[in-house]
Amino acid sequence: DGGITQSPKYLFRKEGQNVTLSCEQNLNHDAMYWYRQDPGQGLRLIYYSQIVNDFQKGDIAEGYSVSREKKESFPLTVTSAQKNPTAFYLCASTQGPKSNQPQHFGDGTRLSIL
Amino acid sequence: GQQVMQIPQYQHVQEGEDFTTYCNSSTTLSNIQWYKQRPGGHPVFLIQLVKSGEVKKQKRLTFQFGEAKKNSSLHITATQTTDVGTYFCAGREASDMRFGAGTRLTVKP
Numbered sequence: 453d454g455g456i457t458q459s460p461k462y463l464f465r466k467e468g469q470n471v472t473l474s475c476e477q478n479l480n481h482d483a484m485y486w487y488r489q490d491p492g493q494g495l496r497l498i499y500y501s502q503i504v505n506d507f508q509k510g511d512i513a514e515g516y517s518v519s520r521e522k523k524e525s526f527p528l529t530v531t532s533a534q535k536n537p538t539a540f541y542l543c544a545s546t547q548g549p550k551s552n553q554p555q556h557f558g559d560g561t562r563l564s565i566l
Numbered sequence: 567g568q569q570v571m572q573i574p575q576y577q578h579v580q581e582g583e584d585f586t587t588y589c590n591s592s593t594t595l596s597n598i599q600w601y602k603q604r605p606g607g608h609p610v611f612l613i614q615l616v617k618s619g620e621v622k623k624q625k626r627l628t629f630q631f632g633e634a635k636k637n638s639s640l641h642i643t644a645t646q647t648t649d650v651g652t653y654f655c656a657g658r659e660a661s662d663m664r665f666g667a668g669t670r671l672t673v674k675p
Contacts, residue, residue: 494570494654497663559607
C-alpha cells in the first residue's frame with residue numbers, strides 16, 4: 453500500500469542536541485510538508501517542498517532545517533536552536549505542488565526533551 | 567495574514583445527540599478542507615468545498631461553505647462513539663493553507 457512513513461514514532465532529545473525526523477513517501481507525490489502540532493492548537497507549517505532540491509519556510513521555521521534530495525524523502529532536523537521542541541510532528545504530502553488536493557499524513561513523531 | 571478560527575475547542579455530547587463545529591476565516595477562501603484526527607492518530611482528509619454556498623453530505627456528516635466563502639461548518643447528526651476525535655478545518659487562500667485549532671469531540675455512550 454502507498455503511504456507516508458515517519459520514524460521514529462517517539463524521540464527524545466537532550467539539551468544542545470540536534471535530532472532528525474524521517475519522512476518517506478511512496479505515493480509519487482511532488483509536494484511534502486512538515487507540521488508541528490501542540491495541544492489545543494492546529495497544525496502549524498514548519499517547512500514545505502514543492503519539488504526536489506527546493507523548499508520554503510513555513511510559519512514557524514526557526515530552529516528547524518530540512519532537505520529534499522530525493523522525491524520520496526523529506527527529513528526534518530530539529531536543531532538545538534529550537535528551545536521548545538516538545539510536540540507532535542506530522543509529515544504530509546500532496547500529489548502536485550501546492551495543489552488543491554487533500555494532504556496525506558504520516559503517523560507522526562512525538563518528540564520530547566530529556 | 568490569513569487566520570482561521572474554529573469553535574468550539576471542545577464538545578462533549580451524549581451518543582445520539584447532534585454536533586456542529588464552525589470555521590471562520592479573516593479572508594475569502596478559495597476552498598476549505600475538513601480533516602478528522604482520531605485520538606493518537608493522524609489527520610485524515612474528509613472533504614473539500616470549493617463553491618460559494620456549497621453543501622456536501624457524507625452519511626451523517628453535512629459540510630457547508632458560506633456564501634461569502636469565509637466560513638464553513640461540519641454537522642454530525644446522531645453522533646456515535648466512532649465519531650470521537652478532533653475535527654480540523656483547513657482554509658486555502660491562494661497558495662497558503664491554514665488549519666484551524668480543531669474541535670475535540672467526545673461522545674458518551
